[in-house]
Amino acid sequence: MHHRFGLLGPVLVRLDDGRYARLSGRQRAVLATLLLNANTVVSRDRLEAAVWDDPPISAVANLQTYIAQLRRIGPVAPRLVTMGSGYVLQVARDEVDLFAFRDELELARLEGDPAARAGRLRHAIGLWRGRAAEDAPLSAVMGARLAELDEQLAEARCDWAAAELTMGRHAEVIGELRAFVAEHPLWERAWEQLILALSQAGRRAEALSAYRQARAALVADLGIEPGPALRELQYDILSGELPSPWRPVCQLPADIADFVGREGELARVSALCSPDAHAPPVVVIAGPPGVGKSTLAVHAAHLARAAFPDGQLYLRLGGPSPRGPAALLAELLRALNAHVIPDSAEERAALYRSLVADRSMLIVLEDAAGEHQVTPLLPGTSRCAVLVTSRGPLTALPGASVVQLAAPPLDEARTLLERVAGAARVRADPGAAASILRACGRLPLAVRIAGARLAARPAWPLRDLADRLASVGKLDELALGGHDVRANFAISYEALPAAARRAFRLLGLAGLGSIAEWAVAALVDDPRREAEQSMETLTLAGLVTAGEADQNGQSRYRMHDLLAAYARERAHAEEDPVRQGEALARFTAECLRRLREAAEDYPPPMIPSAPRPAVEKTAGDGHDWLHAERETLITAVTLAEPRTAAELAYLLSPFLVVTGFADEATAMLEGVARRAPDRRTAMVTRLLLADIALEHRRMRVARPWLEELAGHFAAEGDRHANLYVSTGLGICHLLEGEPERARPLLDRAIAGFEALGDRGGLVNALITAVHVRIVAGEHDEAIALCHRGLRLTDERRYGDYAVRFHRSLGISLYEMGRTEEAIGHYEESIGLSRELGWGPGEPITLRRLGEAYGRLGRFEEAAAVLARCLDLFARAGDAYGEALTAYTLGELSLGQSRPDEALSFFTRCRDLTDEPGLRARAGDRIDELSTMR
Known part of the structure; x- marks a missing residue:
């Protein structure tokens, strides 16, 4: 024996001089238990149960003695470690004959050559010197473990005989088999x-x-x-x-010459197909039609051939028009050279399992319709593996591992297009190539067809195909010869029950990239349970994908863009226009109902509107729901009739603005303004757009709108709307450095909003008036206005104004030299910002807090706060905030006599902003420091 430790026969420990250690019976039992559980902690209780059937009273003391005696043996001493209340024997795999045996078996399974496989198996069998741990007096508890090892030897002997018989060496194995x-x-x-x-x-x-x-x-x-x-x-x-x-059989179709990417999926399939100790591994590759399931399965099967030397079976199951198990089993039995094919499906399944039981085979089952179709085709032993492709995930298939296939990333899709159409041609017009891939949704079948059409017409510009694919009828362009994306989708669609077909059509009509069950129920006008059943059916058919839960805990479904285009075609072809309108009206009405509830915690839009009615909250956290349904709600605005669209947009826009989606809010409102049902709706929408522009300091956009709106609302006698215009113009004057022009406008707005009972307009005008007082140095008045405003912000929906009022209080107190008090209000402002979880309030106030820490000489705290602030502004893409923070860091560096560091911050400030005042201040500091150097 060349190994340090032996278990495959008498228990042995080889010493450095080549002799073997002398061990008592109980020492052998303890050592055998530790070796059987090598590199794992074995508790004293487990050792005791392994060594004695009926442990003596002195069992614990005896075990300690045996452990101590084993530690006196040179090779054991450094490897036997106490851990907690147990012991672990730390060994390398090449030190133990049992591990060497198992490793050799694994290598034998991977051998494609029968002679090499037989050689490895013979070597593995030769490691055995008798029965496992035959001289160790182990308890009955260990009997099962030792019997398992003996069975592994028996399996190895049979595997060796099988390999020899494969080579026709029958005479050589007869004697061995008689003994066996x-x-x-x-x-x-x-x-x-x-x-x-x-x-x-x-x-x-x-x-x-x-x-x-x-x-x-x-x-x-x-x-x-x-x-x-x-x-x-x-x-x-x-x-x-x-x-x-x-003789090994290989029924696999030809491998894919232009296979692209999928490295991660291939690695996962390969790992999952590795033979298991207990049951045949079953791997399901699932995904929508045309995503490349068959291509991946065939390529993976070819790569795995060496691991399954007895062959690879391949069977098409018929997809949405499934073939019966009896016919499928008959085909498999013929492939296995069965001379007699029984009549019943049950007998065929039993014979099939028997024929593959002792062989290492990969069975590829293509296009399964469901678990019921696959189950009879599963082998019964672990030496085989099964690779299934299915449009649905087959989650009820016992022991199956699912590899969900989605459209490949852009670089892989582009490589596929290059391989089919020609790399030089595709690279010559990258813009058109990108448009083609976008129109194909990166779906491999569609990309391959597009590439084949280009290859068939070498002089055809890519731009022409890209333009055709951008049209409404792009599915017409994705067909060539026997390959047709629409036909591929139709196979699955036509096999659906009526309710699922209708749900599929209406999902396409709505055009939602991601949808929750409540929205499906509204579209199809079915109770939630029936809608859920339809979505389950669509998921099993591969027409939608599930398994995704949003931050609100809702299950969501997605549909590939090309499938959505096909669903939209079916909706227009099969749904009456009136019923189409009714479905969309139900959906947008449900969106509005839920949005009224969810938006209750967000600021009111800065437009004249009727007071919101009290809403009973039933949907949980509006914040999480709004984040989850943001895209759905924006889509609903485009689908709703104009008045509903306007109300949806008005309710949704404050959430979008305070959570960093102002550009989406602007695009949405511009669309509402274009199709407004009347001029007033268009102008009120323009007013809200102006407010968003002001929020982001885009005065060049906001001022002309506000001036036009002032004339319009004055002519219409709409005093309420003009109060909002006055506030907006006041903000313009303030941001342009003309606070005195803002003062009368804001005072008039404050009085008007208070008289009308419009709290949203009032707090907005108040906070702007506070800024006017701060700029004018009227800090006592600013403080009084802040306290007045805070009394109005007791509801969460006005929380962002509370953040601003506390920050403004801090600014005035700081300017009055009351720095400690200022810090208290800054900290209150930051705490409120974090509690709300939206808006840019935290970084804005952090900059002020860092400034205050610097004044008090708390430089380390100041630097940490400002670094955090700089990071938040940078991640939010707020260049102005980043520039202001860089300026504050420059001032902090000057306060610590670090002119070079200060110069770098002031330079960064100047480079980040186009705002004239801040650029001038930074430029002055740069000039001063340059003069000093």
């Missing part, structure tokens, strides 16, 4: 191999005699008849049809 069946008379696999070897050696009478011996043993000991494989073998011998040596 004498030891294991109930192993049908060994009897089958012996009978096969005898028949192939021309010893027909001995083969039939061996069958009778096998039958007698099974009937006498188990009371059962031989299995179908043995019975079929006897029939073949009696009929004179002597079975020939097994």
